[in-house]
Amino acid sequence: xxFIDEMTVHIRAGRGGNGVVRWLHEKFKEFGGPAGGDGGxxxxxxxxxxxxxxxxxxxxxIKEFNAENGEPGANNSKHGANGDDLYIELPVGSVVTxxxxxxxxxLDEDGQxxxxxxxxxxxxxxxxxxxxxxxxxxxWTPGKNGEEADFxxxxxxxxxxxxxxxxxxxxxxxxxxxxxxxxKVGGYEFTTLEPNLGxxxxxxxxxxxxxxxxxxxxxxxxxxxxxxxxRTRVLLHCVSLEGDIDAIKNSYETIRNExxxxxLEMTKKREIVILTKSDTVLPEELxxxxxxxxxxxxxxxxxxxxxxxxxxxxxxLNDTLTKELADxxxxxxxxxxxxKE
Ligand SMILES: Nc1nc2c(ncn2[C@@H]2O[C@H](COP(=O)(O)OP(=O)(O)OP(=O)(O)O)[C@@H](O)[C@H]2O)c(=O)[nH]1
Ligand SMILES: [Mg+2]
Numbered sequence: 269x270x271f272i273d274e275m276t277v278h279i280r281a282g283r284g285g286n287g288v289v290r291w292l293h294e295k296f297k298e299f300g301g302p303a304g305g306d307g308g309x310x311x312x313x314x315x316x317x318x319x320x321x322x323x324x325x326x327x328x329x330i331k332e333f334n335a336e337n338g339e340p341g342a343n344n345s346k347h348g349a350n351g352d353d354l355y356i357e358l359p360v361g362s363v364v365t366x367x368x369x370x371x372x373x374x375l376d377e378d379g380q381x382x383x384x385x386x387x388x389x390x391x392x393x394x395x396x397x398x399x400x401x402x403x404x405x406x407x408w409t410p411g412k413n414g415e416e417a418d419f420x421x422x423x424x425x426x427x428x429x430x431x432x433x434x435x436x437x438x439x440x441x442x443x444x445x446x447x448x449x450x451x452k453v454g455g456y457e458f459t460t461l462e463p464n465l466g467x468x469x470x471x472x473x474x475x476x477x478x479x480x481x482x483x484x485x486x487x488x489x490x491x492x493x494x495x496x497x498x499r500t501r502v503l504l505h506c507v508s509l510e511g512d513i514d515a516i517k518n519s520y521e522t523i524r525n526e527x528x529x530x531x532l533e534m535t536k537k538r539e540i541v542i543l544t545k546s547d548t549v550l551p552e553e554l555x556x557x558x559x560x561x562x563x564x565x566x567x568x569x570x571x572x573x574x575x576x577x578x579x580x581x582x583x584x585l586n587d588t589l590t591k592e593l594a595d596x597x598x599x600x601x602x603x604x605x606x607x608k609e
Contacts (some may be wrong), residue, residue, distance in 0.1 A: 282310025284411025307390030454500025
């Protein structure tokens with residue numbers, strides 16, 4: 269699917285600081301005993317998931333990342349400071365491969381942190397080498413190199429919400445109205461042949477080709493592209509208000525049936541019904557259609573009445589959607605902590 273981004277970078281954890289040779293300075297004593305401190309540890313490297321699909325663009329001209337080195341030890345047995353750990357922020361949906369070891373890390377959640385490289389340990393100061401037979405050790409050891417490797421980063425954006433519906437329902441038009449996607453729109457069926465994605469405040473909206481009755485048997489464009497919205501949290505089910513009441517009801521039921529025959533789990537997803545093209549319907553007709561649809565949907569279903577020519581209705585859809593996705597975020601986080609709604 270479009271929107272995949274990638275980069276290859278060299279990443280280094282920090283080198284440990286060297287141990288040092290120092291002596292205690294006491295009056296009337298040339299050597300007051302060894303007092304060289306150990307070096308500090310080099311900084312580790314972490315990757316951190318952030319909900320920002322544009323993040324990779326920030327690293328366009330960067331070929332390498334380096335965590336801070338540890339400081340050398342000091343006199344009076346002082347330990348050198350550890351190098352700062354490095355946090356590399358990457359979009360949620362990033363798959364990061366260590367090209368030397370083959371290890372693969374996935375950032376699936378906002379705020380998730382994974383350590384990918386360890387900083388080198390600091391070296392030992394001469395105080396460490398003191399023994400009964402050696403009161404004046406001159407030995408010290410250098411800090412160890414941090415781990416380093418080339419990494420391949422690929423971002424697979426996972427859609428948060430998916431626009432579904434019959435062909436011509438106005439799905440792509442809504443994607444364009446809500447995001448900067450600017451995809452092809454047409455007054456004929458199957459304008460959209462491949463899924464399109466758009467970004468809405470860091471959330472990803474997917475617009476997929478229209479489904480028709482029998483899509484599960486391969487009619488129209490089939491239904492395999494439903495896999496692109498398998499992991500979405502919310503379905504935006506678009507139903508055009510253009511047809512008569514029976515057509516509208518059938519349109520809704522057809523899509524629900526096709527979803528069920530693709531995967532029953534899909535029918536358990538949160539669904540917001542969007543009644544599109546409201547500008548094509550006269551006010552009194554709209555009332556009739558709405559009350560008929562309410563009965564079909566039952567009391568639990570939420571719906572919105574939208575026209576791309578009615579800015580307020582788009583704004584309302586935008587608000588509902590962003591609130592819905594943000595609430596879901598909070599619920600998911602609570603689930604992680606063992607809370608249940
Ligand atoms: N009057 C009116 N026309 C609309 C509205 N939304 C979309 N349309 C028109 O409806 C037609 C279909 O719109 P699309 O956005 O391409 O529909 P789609 O659901 O993506 O269609 P497929 O990609 O074929 O599945 C186009 O001619 C649009 O201009 C609306 O709110 N009002
Ligand atoms: Mg379309």
